[in-house]
Amino acid sequence: MKLEIRDASFAYKSGKELYKNVNFSIESGEMISILGPNGAGKTTLLRAAMGLLNWKSGGSYLDGENVADMLPAKLWSKIAYVPQNHGRAGSYTVLQSVLFGMTNQIGMFSVPKEKEIRLAEETLEKLNIQHLKDRKCNEISGGELQMVMIARALASHAGILVLDEPESNLDFKNQMIVLDTLSKLSSEGVGVLFNTHYPEHALRRSTKAILIDHETVKFGPTTEIINEKNIESAFGVKAYIGQFETEHNMIANVIPVGLTSKDATKSEEAEDTDVLATLSIICGQFEESERINAILHEFNDILFGRMGMPHRKRNLYLISVNLDGSRKRIEELAHQLSLIPQVSCKVTYAKEEIL
Amino acid sequence: MMTTKNGSWKTRYILFLLLLPVVALILSLCIGRYVVSVSDVFGSILSRFDESIDVPKLAYITVWNVRLPRILLAFLVGSALSCSGLMFQSLFQNPLATPDTLGVAGGSSFGAVLALLLGFTLIPLQLLSFGFGCLAVFLTIMAAKGKESSMSTIVLSGIIMGSLFSALVSLVKFTADQEQQLPSITYWLMGSLQSATYSSLLIGFIPISISILVLFLLRWRLNLLLLSEEESCSSGVNMKRLRKIAILCATVATASSISMCGQVGWVGLIVPHMCRMMFGNDHRHLIPACISFGGTFLILVDTLARSMSAAELPISILTAMIGAPFFIFLMRKKGGWSL
Numbered sequence: 001m002k003l004e005i006r007d008a009s010f011a012y013k014s015g016k017e018l019y020k021n022v023n024f025s026i027e028s029g030e031m032i033s034i035l036g037p038n039g040a041g042k043t044t045l046l047r048a049a050m051g052l053l054n055w056k057s058g059g060s061y062l063d064g065e066n067v068a069d070m071l072p073a074k075l076w077s078k079i080a081y082v083p084q085n086h087g088r089a090g091s092y093t094v095l096q097s098v099l100f101g102m103t104n105q106i107g108m109f110s111v112p113k114e115k116e117i118r119l120a121e122e123t124l125e126k127l128n129i130q131h132l133k134d135r136k137c138n139e140i141s142g143g144e145l146q147m148v149m150i151a152r153a154l155a156s157h158a159g160i161l162v163l164d165e166p167e168s169n170l171d172f173k174n175q176m177i178v179l180d181t182l183s184k185l186s187s188e189g190v191g192v193l194f195n196t197h198y199p200e201h202a203l204r205r206s207t208k209a210i211l212i213d214h215e216t217v218k219f220g221p222t223t224e225i226i227n228e229k230n231i232e233s234a235f236g237v238k239a240y241i242g243q244f245e246t247e248h249n250m251i252a253n254v255i256p257v258g259l260t261s262k263d264a265t266k267s268e269e270a271e272d273t274d275v276l277a278t279l280s281i282i283c284g285q286f287e288e289s290e291r292i293n294a295i296l297h298e299f300n301d302i303l304f305g306r307m308g309m310p311h312r313k314r315n316l317y318l319i320s321v322n323l324d325g326s327r328k329r330i331e332e333l334a335h336q337l338s339l340i341p342q343v344s345c346k347v348t349y350a351k352e353e354i355l
Numbered sequence: 356m357m358t359t360k361n362g363s364w365k366t367r368y369i370l371f372l373l374l375l376p377v378v379a380l381i382l383s384l385c386i387g388r389y390v391v392s393v394s395d396v397f398g399s400i401l402s403r404f405d406e407s408i409d410v411p412k413l414a415y416i417t418v419w420n421v422r423l424p425r426i427l428l429a430f431l432v433g434s435a436l437s438c439s440g441l442m443f444q445s446l447f448q449n450p451l452a453t454p455d456t457l458g459v460a461g462g463s464s465f466g467a468v469l470a471l472l473l474g475f476t477l478i479p480l481q482l483l484s485f486g487f488g489c490l491a492v493f494l495t496i497m498a499a500k501g502k503e504s505s506m507s508t509i510v511l512s513g514i515i516m517g518s519l520f521s522a523l524v525s526l527v528k529f530t531a532d533q534e535q536q537l538p539s540i541t542y543w544l545m546g547s548l549q550s551a552t553y554s555s556l557l558i559g560f561i562p563i564s565i566s567i568l569v570l571f572l573l574r575w576r577l578n579l580l581l582l583s584e585e586e587s588c589s590s591g592v593n594m595k596r597l598r599k600i601a602i603l604c605a606t607v608a609t610a611s612s613i614s615m616c617g618q619v620g621w622v623g624l625i626v627p628h629m630c631r632m633m634f635g636n637d638h639r640h641l642i643p644a645c646i647s648f649g650g651t652f653l654i655l656v657d658t659l660a661r662s663m664s665a666a667e668l669p670i671s672i673l674t675a676m677i678g679a680p681f682f683i684f685l686m687r688k689k690g691g692w693s694l
Contacts, residue, residue, distance in 0.1 A: 016468075050589075052585070052588060052589075072588075072591050072592070072593055073591045073592075073593075074591075075591070076588075076590065076591030077591060079589075080589065081585065081588075081589035082582065082588075083585040083586060086582070086583045086585065086586050087586070089448070089581050089583060089586075090578070090581035090582065090636040091580055091636060092578070092581075092635075092636060092637065093633065096578070096637060100578065100579060100582065100586075100590055101590065103575065103576060103579065103590045103591070103592055104590060105590065105593035106575060108572075108573070108576065109572035109573065110575065111574065111575040111639055112575065156590075156591070334589055
């Protein structure tokens with residue numbers, strides 16, 4: 001399944017144009033984040049992409065079919081939307097709330113039967129929230145409610161999940177639960193498109209990113225889009241993207257240090273010279289090594305030597321890869337690998353003196 | 356309350372809703388200024404089908420010709436007003452919405468009052484009143500169709516249409532003959548079930564039962580009305596169509612009710628609230644509950660209205676006087692309900 005936005009532009013009813021030349025696409029299994037300052041139109045972009053708002057020109061295409069011409073029943077059986085701060089209305093129970101996601105599959109004059117109820121319960125089990133089944137939606141925590149809303153979206157069996165700031169207003173742990181769930185769903189083949197206020201969530205979770213920088217909408221691989229220059233330009237904040245080392249991975253982190261003064265000249269992008277590096281990977285099952293191979297294949301141009309070794313006693317794979325290329329490419333490779341669950345990977349760069 | 360949705364709960368729920376109006380019906384057939392004993396009530400009912408059963412003639416006439424049509428009318432009107440009140444509350448996500456929110460009562464009253472002014476009674480009056488009720492809602496919706504139409508513009512336009520028609524009612528009253536027409540207009544406006552006949556019942560029964568049946572069949576989808584626009588939209592259900600059907604059914608039910616017995620206040624506000632307090636917001640339970648409770652409530656109130664004093668009391672006075680304290684009692688006990 002593929003949702004594609006082609007040459008779209010959006011304008012408010014007042015005629016004020018929000019952005020133009022919007023081009024991006026999301027396929028099954030991809031996880032794409034949308035970043036942008038307050039008021040840049042993140043939610044608007046999501047809503048327009050799904051056809052809830054009309055583009056001024058261009059359009060959204062789902063598997064080649066214009067979304068604006070699709071019947072709602074057909075469209076919403078393929079896309080599910082989780083809006084922000086909703087779900088408490090009507091004080092329905094969690095089970096009822098999840099069943100609403102399946103209304104499309106229930107006949108117009110019918111009510112949910114055992115089959116639908118069982119499916120809803122299975123969805124709750126899948127997300128580990130079956131214990132909430134009979135609780136009322138206005139009596140559970142924000143984190144739990146967000147999981148219920150994701151369950152509702154999943155219950156519709158949609159191939160693409162669109163979420164509006166799914167982790168806003170949640171504490172650390174619940175943010176982690178929600179984001180882990182989304183990562184898991186994406187690795188199971190669901191396309192996940194979400195808005196976020198946290199550049200580091202985008203960096204850590206998404207394969208590709210969309211950044212709304214005033215009137216332009218930038219789209220590309222996450223590490224290319226979320227860099228210090230783009231953040232400064234879109235948010236007006238001087239930020240550093242650092243690597244934070246954990247036992248398993250290097251984790252990218254974005255640290256804002258101050259506002260950009262209006263008259264400051266924009267710093268020029270540092271010239272990207274080629275560097276030498278080695279990349280070490282530890283992974284578990286066989287399927288994972290398959291995925292790793294596929295990713296490595298995409299980076300053949302910077303790869304000049306690799307060694308893979310199975311560790312039979314523990315059923316693990318250890319891979320070491322030699323790289324020679326731009327820092328940008330190397331960082332992107334490391335980022336893509338780090339998105340696979342159960343994979344540890346780290347890059348070691350050669351010192352500049354020896355090059 | 357909804358947590359144990361097992362078989363026994365469901366059976367008890369259905370039995371309760373079915374038995375409630377039946378008990379009210381029998382009670383109401385007995386009570387009145389001429390008291391009919393329970394055995395005579397059953398006898399009268401059965402003797403219609405079995406000639407051999409012997410009952411006093413007076414009891415037979417009272418049951419079949421006087422009380423039964425009136426009780427059936429009360430049940431029909433009570434159910435219709437409760438269901439349409441429920442619908443408008445859900446449609447506008449507003450606990451203050453009543454069957455009259457879109458101006459249907461104003462329109463129907465004007466139609467009826469106009470008919471009385473022109474000297475029509477019974478069936479022509481009923482049809483004219485029904486027609487004007489629907490017209491008022493149609494005008495309300497047309498008036499609300501602007502550049503930025505939303506549910507609150509429809510409510511606002513309904514209030515305006517309602518006051519426009521009540522002004523027209525006043526105009527008719529002003530021009531009416533003070534000796535005969537004005538008292539009959541005033542009395543009609545207060546609402547009474549006295550005029551119930553089987554033929555007028557039939558005319559009202561068809562539109563009301565169709566509307567209620569449609570709402571009953573849609574009971575699961577109606578739950579989506581309470582969700583936010585974004586949530587309901589992404590369920591894939593055509594919400595515009597669902598809203599149109601709900602408004603149409605609620606309007607037809609209300610206009611038919613008012614055309615038969617004038618304005619009966621309070622039922623459409625109190626009964627849906629009581630049902631929500633007892634059964635939650637799931638329309639799968641609410642629609643049957645409103646049919647049963649609304650009908651029963653009006654049967655009981657009407658029984659009191661006709662038997663409490665020598666002269667019959669206007670029913671709206673009693674619905675308020677009985678409904679309000681009971682409502683307050685429930686609200687204090689259950690802590691109200693939230694949409």
